[in-house]
Amino acid sequence: MASQKEIQKDKNTRIIRVGKQKLDHKLIREAAALLRSGELIAFPTETVYGLGANGLREDAVRKIFAVKGRPPDNPLILHVGFKKDILLYGRNISPSVKKLIHAFWPGPLTIIVKKRTKIPDIVTAGLDTLALRMPANSVALALIRAARVPVAAPSANVSGKPSPTTASHVYQDLFGKVEIILDGGKTDVGIESTIIDCTVEPPAILRPGKITRRQIENTIGFVDNYLYNSNDTVDSVPKSPGLKYRHYAPDVQLILVEGDATAVKATIDALIRQYHSQNKRVGILAFFPGSRYTIGKQDTLVNLGLRKQSVSRRLFETLRYFDEQKVDVILAENFPSHDQAIMNRLRKAASEIIVAQA
Ligand code: TXA
Ligand code: MG
Numbered sequence: 620m621a622s623q624k625e626i627q628k629d630k631n632t633r634i635i636r637v638g639k640q641k642l643d644h645k646l647i648r649e650a651a652a653l654l655r656s657g658e659l660i661a662f663p664t665e666t667v668y669g670l671g672a673n674g675l676r677e678d679a680v681r682k683i684f685a686v687k688g689r690p691p692d693n694p695l696i697l698h699v700g701f702k703k704d705i706l707l708y709g710r711n712i713s714p715s716v717k718k719l720i721h722a723f724w725p726g727p728l729t730i731i732v733k734k735r736t737k738i739p740d741i742v743t744a745g746l747d748t749l750a751l752r753m754p755a756n757s758v759a760l761a762l763i764r765a766a767r768v769p770v771a772a773p774s775a776n777v778s779g780k781p782s783p784t785t786a787s788h789v790y791q792d793l794f795g796k797v798e799i800i801l802d803g804g805k806t807d808v809g810i811e812s813t814i815i816d817c818t819v820e821p822p823a824i825l826r827p828g829k830i831t832r833r834q835i836e837n838t839i840g841f842v843d844n845y846l847y848n849s850n851d852t853v854d855s856v857p858k859s860p861g862l863k864y865r866h867y868a869p870d871v872q873l874i875l876v877e878g879d880a881t882a883v884k885a886t887i888d889a890l891i892r893q894y895h896s897q898n899k900r901v902g903i904l905a906f907f908p909g910s911r912y913t914i915g916k917q918d919t920l921v922n923l924g925l926r927k928q929s930v931s932r933r934l935f936e937t938l939r940y941f942d943e944q945k946v947d948v949i950l951a952e953n954f955p956s957h958d959q960a961i962m963n964r965l966r967k968a969a970s971e972i973i974v975a976q977a
Contacts, residue, residue, distance in 0.1 A: 631795045634786055636802045637758050644761065650799050651765035659686060659796070661775040661789045662762050663803030664754040666727045666811050666828070667782035667935070668789045669698065669772030670797065671762070677739040680771050684741075686796045688778045694744040696729050696812075698770040699753050700763040708769060709749055710735050715839040716817045722838045725755035727812040728830045742771050748818050758803040774811060775800075779868055781935035781968070784809050788939060809932035810964055815842065827959035829931065868968050869938040871902070871946060875965055877953040878975030884911050886975040887950050891918075894948055902946035904937060906930065906954050919944040927958050934964060 635646055654660045657679040660671050670687065672679040674697045684691055697708060702720050705712060709732035719730055734749035743749050754760065763770050774782035775789045775797075783789045786802035793800075813828030815835060823843035824832055835842055876886045887903065891912060894901050903912055905922040914920055921937050923930045941949050951969070954961045966972060 632790065632793070632797055632800060634790060634800045634802050636786075639757055639803050642757060642761050644765075647758070647761045647801075648765050650801060651762055651767075653798050654762065654766045654770065655768055657682075658798040659683065660762070661786075661793065661797050661800040662759050662772075663756055663786070663801060663806055664698075664759045665756045665806060666754070666808045667784055667806055668775040668786065668800075669754075669759070669770075670775035670789075670793065671698070671770040671772040673766070674698075674738065674742055674769040674771035676768075677741050680739060680741045683771065683773060686793060687773060687776070689773065690778070692744050693773075694746055694750065695742050695771040695773050696750040696752050697738065697742060698759065698763055698772050699751060700760055702753060704753070704769065705730070705732065705751055708735055708738055709733060709751060711818075713817060715822060718838050719815065719817070719835070720753075723830055723834075724753040725760065726753075726830065727755070727808050727828055728752065728835075729812045729814040729826075731814065731816040731818055731825070733818055738769075748816070750814065752812055756803065756806075758801055762801065781869065781938045782811060784932070784935050788936070791939075805932075805936075807932065809934060809936075810960055813960070819843070827963050829960065832959070868970070869942045869949060871942060871949055872970040873904075873938070873949040873951055873968050875951045875953065875969035875972045876975050877972060879977060880907050880955065882975035882977040883907075883952050886973060887912065887952065890948075890950050899947035900945070902941040902944060902949040904941070904949060904951040906952050919946055925955060927956065927961065930954060930958075930961055934961065938968060 637643055650660050655673055657676055659682050661668055662671055670683055672683050702724050711733045729750050729752040731748050731750050734743055734747055776783050777792045784806045786800050789800050808829050813830040814826040816823045816825050821841050821843055823845055825845055832844055876883050891901055900917045903920040923933055
């Protein structure tokens, strides 16, 4: 039960365990003071871990880009502690935005609005729009509120790697680069927030997530859906600057096989034989039920099943697991329900997509 204690101390990075139910406010205040003074603090949200900086200080936000190796044209999400904060940092707040906040905040929905000038340009990579989100995680909210500043935070991974869903993922990527990692256990949702751009009419979904298009349309009516082409660009102008980069990628190459169940199996079987003939170790990411593949001891198979919630919760940790197992290639089935959020992450993690023919 002693859930709040320092479990590790290093030159720079401390992992501090904070219970989700009963928070140690003294530790949170310590982290919040550091955050406010310009240091980087990693913290859990309900989606993935974030790498936070004082969103009102350019020098602090600059560190995020340096530490992650993040391209400077990729803007950040500003995390707030209260719904009303959207009025402090955004302007031209429409009735639709208010409805979305009422329905989904705190929660995994990021809303893009026009930005106020008090937010330094580095946060939005020079855009005049700003992404805002109020996370549904008690540690995140306590941290942001204690810091008394909005918190600019991307996912707390090195740019291009799968987003972290545990404190130890953050540690693997950012050890020695952040002051404190607040450990709030494994995140619930497992994939990043849905992003909706409310500066265009109709509003447009830029990144699919747990909150679906249908849920959003039930709240504010028709929305556009930028379901991206392979470069995730629309008319070659990226609507969300981050979408043009490859993402979520394990170190090893991932081949995604799409199509119906039988065709996917046949194609993956053939690929397994081909890699085995080259003495290579394969990792298989499966969703269809049953043991469909003949693999050897040297191979690694993970079947995540068909439940959306548990698949999204385990997807990124599974990609990291294949890296740890040192397989030579990952062969992934498509997620059969064609869930947009999960397929989006799989496609972005893939180095190659094969459409299996029946
Ligand atoms: O669930 C999440 O959203 C997590 C947690 C930590 O909150 N954060 C997250 O941040 O996924 P990040 O930086 O990994 O992804 C933010 C995405 C990027 O693709 C970025 O380009 C887009 O949001 N974005 C940020 N500001 C934008 C803006 N003003 N206009 C369009 N896209 C924007
Ligand atoms: Mg990210």
